[in-house]
Amino acid sequence: MSLIARNVRYSAIGPQGRVEILQGVDLNATKGQLLGLCGPNGAGKSTLLRALGGLIPVNGDISLLGQSLGSYGVRRLARQIAYMHQDTQVPFGFTARQIVAMGRHPYRGAFGGFSSADEEAVDQAMALSACAEHAQKQITRLSGGERQRVMLARALAQDTPALLLDEPASSQDVRLAHQVFALAARLASQGKLVIAVAHDLRVAAAYCHRILLLAQGQVVEVGAPRQALTEENLARAFGIRGRVFDNPAGQWDYYLEEG
């Protein structure tokens, strides 16, 4: 399993005319690795992830297993790539379990019911993402964090070799945020291809095998956390003066210098 992007370009028409959101991005993701997408707001992380998921048409080549993404049918692609959206609002009173069960759609026949394998995948996914207790609750009544874990469960229930997560822990508390990324790293170690947009640099550095640092639609650096998140790259990507150091646990850490 490999997901390869070459010279991906994407532009959108905004209020100030045409905006180049992705300006020739290259990316190489393979199974067994958790790849973190980091960068400032508006860098194009979500757009890149959507392009990788085949959700928006872009210029350039994106190939999955050596085959162009565009040649996959929607249904076939959904059996290869699961995508977790950043926006978790669902304006309809589905129960959490119904939402997670939608992740089984790519496997279900038009007239078929819900098989015991489907049930099992749904239960397992909800247990993994710590939302099993909310199964029968209406999604509209859950908190943002709970809703986000339901969405994660839906992506897991899709049981795909590739998993694309757009800020999967943005609404989670510290403990749960670490849990979510630990889960992503574990799934990657078990052989999945996982790409996650990560907001918290410390969490990203702690769990991602590789990090792609994106700024203004271009790749600043890609590599192991310590190689990607250098003081110089932080300055280039975020415009901050950060001091990078190893914390007492021997993990990558940083603080901001005054001024």
Place this chain on the structure above:
Amino acid sequence: MSKRYVWIWAAGVATLPLCVLLCVAVGTVPIPALTVLRSLLSGLGLYPAELLDAGHHTTILFIRLPRVLVGGFAGAGLAVAGVVMQGVFRNPLAEPGVLGVSAGGSLGALLALTTGLAAWLPLPFWAFAGAMLAMTLILGVSMRAHGVQGASGLVLSGMAVSALFSAFTSLALTRANEFQVANYIFWTMGGLANRRWEHLAMLAPPLLLALAALWALARRLDLLLLGDEQARALGAHPGRTRVLLVALASLCAAAVVSVTGPIGFVGLIVPHILRLLLGPSHRRLLICSALGGAVFLMLCDLLVRVLGAARGNELPVGIVTALLGAPFFLTLLVRRGGRGVSL
């Protein structure tokens, strides 16, 4: 599968035959339920017709039964079309005629009357053709309309094409004679009076076909509720699914409208009541709406016939659907405190 769903489903399935029996038995001349049963059985060749009162037998098999069945199918078709349209357009007020079915059907009916085509083939056929023409035009335009994406493209082209067809209808009305206008108005009133087996034969096949296809697409409609991008990520092509769904729902609505004329409110109220009871999952909503719509319209028509027998002339069934449905719906809305009224 929730307990409530099983309960409602079982109630619907049990109510349907009882409702047919009741609607056939009650009328200007009440017929005992046992006689009705025997007549129905003999219609199926399971009971010797010689043992039956010939008058009752004719009334049951050739007047009441077809009318009741047309009512049942029409109610099911309108409710199902309503469920699908409201889901696809994510608009609680979307009605079966969003895709120009009413406007197209009306023009087809009127043109058939004014040009004399109605003498060749029955009026419902031409109304159906008009409705399908309008729908094809709307779908064709919206699929070619770049820039206006998704559901809004369908709504906008639907409005424009409906306006165009209505204009042609008005134009044709100015050139029609009194007799033709009267016939046309009679058709637009809608109703189930004098509906016979040939009407059922025109109504049932397209309806059953569309229902089966919609049942197969119901889960994709659920995915569409989450938005186009999430639907795509979960393996449903949003654009194609939407076009298929509205085409099938329009087929349902067109089949009904062309046979019964426009009947309001069924497609609005039955889906909403069931959504309040069952939640947004469309597979169960479709089945329950079909059952609920059938029972609802059959009972409304029963009331029309009973009141008609007392007054001497029949009210349009649309008045009764609104009079019965609206208060029930409002009560439910207040009692549930708006909970679950997410669509």
